[in-house]
Amino acid sequence: VGELINNKKTVGVLGGMGPEATVDFMATVIAMTPVEKDQDHIHMLVDNDPTIPPRQDAILRDGADPGPAMAVMAKGLQEAGADFLVMPCNTAHAFASQITAAVDIPLLSIIDATISACSEFGTVGMLATEGCLRSDVYQQALRTAEKELILPSDAELQDFMSLTFRIKRGDKGADVASGMLRLSNALQERGAQAVIAGCTEIPLVLDKSMLDIALISSTDELAKQTVACARGERALDAQE
């Protein structure tokens, strides 16, 4: 009685980028896991460390490299028992190679998870941070997948950045949501058949139900693959 058998894999979550997006990711994993009781859920080890140096500053403005701090975090999660890693932040994936070099366990890429959800669309719009777009991680993957990509204009990108930093300050008011929707609609008007929410702050204000076209949430797609990998329904690839 009470002996528990648990074949599931433990997920290590590189969190805090930002903290609320990490919590949203965890809530999504929990909501996507079929359960009858607490014990059916997935074991998540989460380092919700908000002190990782700012990613935008590192990519755009010669700020401190956050890679070493991420590598330390990844090693800590591996030592604590994680079988694989996830990082619910798109921009941070510009530094993914420093993480994978530091550990022996795979990092499930949010970029790959999101791209794999685009298969039915030829032309996709992209909402992502300036740093994420500058780092070219999505554009490379979308070129490989032979997708047409529609990006925000410079002015739209500046709007997106100011909305994102308002969300990070806890401001999720109606005007933040409608501002985000306006940016998404502009991509649709220029031909996007679907919009990628390529920043984990976006789903904190923008819901699929608010759009006329598909919203591909990077949070949801990473959560879906996390649940499948943790439950052994999907193979974990060898480390990239």
Add this chain to the structure above:
Amino acid sequence: VGELINNKKTVGVLGGMGPEATVDFMATVIAMTPVEKDQDHIHMLVDNDPTIPPRQDAILRDGADPGPAMAVMAKGLQEAGADFLVMPCNTAHAFASQITAAVDIPLLSIIDATISACSEFGTVGMLATEGCLRSDVYQQALRTAEKELILPSDAELQDFMSLTFRIKRGDKGADVASGMLRLSNALQERGAQAVIAGCTEIPLVLDKSMLDIALISSTDELAKQTVACARGERALDAQE
């Protein structure tokens, strides 16, 4: 440039009891932290491990003792860098002595945090699990604080347990919320001036705004003290 100074304390969260209540606690901590940017948030190390043996079974039905697994979890969080521990589950505090015996860092008690929020009320109603009530942790603390306590009847307690297990299965429908409200109202009718939500599943369906009297949320009270301790605004007591 980019050099970060961080005087905040790192919080270790013994989670997974249940997983969604842990996420609700994290979200509450984040919402209560005054921030301008990611880096102002509190560092939370979270072990959201749902495989801890069921607490109700251990207290009520001779099930496996979850204390040793909690002690291992606490040690892991200390080793990973936690300065103090919290456990957003009331019933699990019946096993708190096994945690405090295993580590050198303090455990901020959810019971003490909740009781300290009752000061303006002479008579309080209590919603908590059967195991939590059987373990007497709240009753002891309320007697020390010289409060009158109004408990659910046996039938009400069985209703509470079935609602709680529905929440743990992800069912947060309107009838679960109204069932929980009915139980709270029954305590009010019998003289409660405030109702303690002494189970972290309750705030997933019941909101302060739904009650005519005060709802003292154990989740909120623990979060409030967690933020204060992490920011150094409140001293951490010596380990109990």
